[in-house]
Amino acid sequence: GAVVSQHPSRVICKSGTSVKIECRSLDFQATTMFWYRQFPKQSLMLMATSNEGSKATYEQGVEKDKFLINHASLTLSTLTVTSAHPEDSSFYICSATNYGYTFGSGTRLTVV
Amino acid sequence: AQTVTQSQPEMSVQEAETVTLSCTYDTSENNYYLFWYKQPPSRQMILVIRQEAYKQQNATENRFSVNFQKAAKSFSLKISDSQLGDTAMYFCAFMKQEGNFGNEKLTFGTGTRLTIIP
Numbered sequence: 001g002a003v004v005s006q007h008p009s010r011v012i013c014k015s016g017t018s019v020k021i022e023c024r025s026l027d028f029q030a031t032t033m034f035w036y037r038q039f040p041k042q043s044l045m046l047m048a049t050s051n052e053g054s055k056a057t058y059e060q061g062v063e064k065d066k067f068l069i070n071h072a073s074l075t076l077s078t079l080t081v082t083s084a085h086p087e088d089s090s091f092y093i094c095s096a097t098n099y100g101y102t103f104g105s106g107t108r109l110t111v112v
Numbered sequence: 113a114q115t116v117t118q119s120q121p122e123m124s125v126q127e128a129e130t131v132t133l134s135c136t137y138d139t140s141e142n143n144y145y146l147f148w149y150k151q152p153p154s155r156q157m158i159l160v161i162r163q164e165a166y167k168q169q170n171a172t173e174n175r176f177s178v179n180f181q182k183a184a185k186s187f188s189l190k191i192s193d194s195q196l197g198d199t200a201m202y203f204c205a206f207m208k209q210e211g212n213f214g215n216e217k218l219t220f221g222t223g224t225r226l227t228i229i230p
Contacts, residue, residue: 032215043203043220044157091155097215103157 006104021079023094029074030096038091084111114139118221133189135204143209146187152200
């Protein structure tokens with residue numbers, strides 16, 4: 001079946017630094033990838049939709065300059081949290097789609 | 113815009129019993145998909161079951177079945193013979209049917225935390 005690999009699974013960074021999260025489709029080409037954020041005991045909130053070769057579409061209220069998304073190939077999308085602050089601490093999940101949804105295993109980001 | 117509502121934040125049931133999780137949604141779309149996802153403590157999202165809105169027959173996957181009432185915009189999940197491994201957060205989700213499947217975003221409900229008691 002379709003597999004999506006997300007790395008890192010956990011990351012701790014200092015406030016003010018940037019963190020990159022990768023989402024790879026291992027055995028299929030993903031024309032569209034989605035990035036979600038999940039706060040503790042809450043639902044998944046869509047942050048942005050990335051399409052290979054074009055700019056990402058951000059949901060209302062999501063700062064595109066803070067959450068940089070790049071989908072440079074059909075198998076890789078990256079989310080970079082720039083100038084991270086403690087309030088950016090959260091669980092980030094990607095999903096890659098190609099005639100179906102497959103989720104990555106998520107990244108727990110802690111900003112100290 | 114679509115909304116998905118799960119009115120049961122938490123539920124618990126004895127092992128081997130049957131449990132039903134509720135989900136309602138609001139949309140003006142006529143063609144769409146509905147899903148139930150399971151998120152165990154590992155936090156990996158796992159597809160439980162999927163229903164196409166144009167199908168009148170309720171979807172079933174082994175111990176999991178849905179009661180899809182399109183007119184009422186209701187989509188409940190029934191878990192039969194519940195097992196300890198069913199303990200997880202369950203999310204109901206909606207997706208418009210437009211173009212290729214999966215290129216539209218999912219809208220999630222707030223989730224139901226289900227605990228199976230030994």
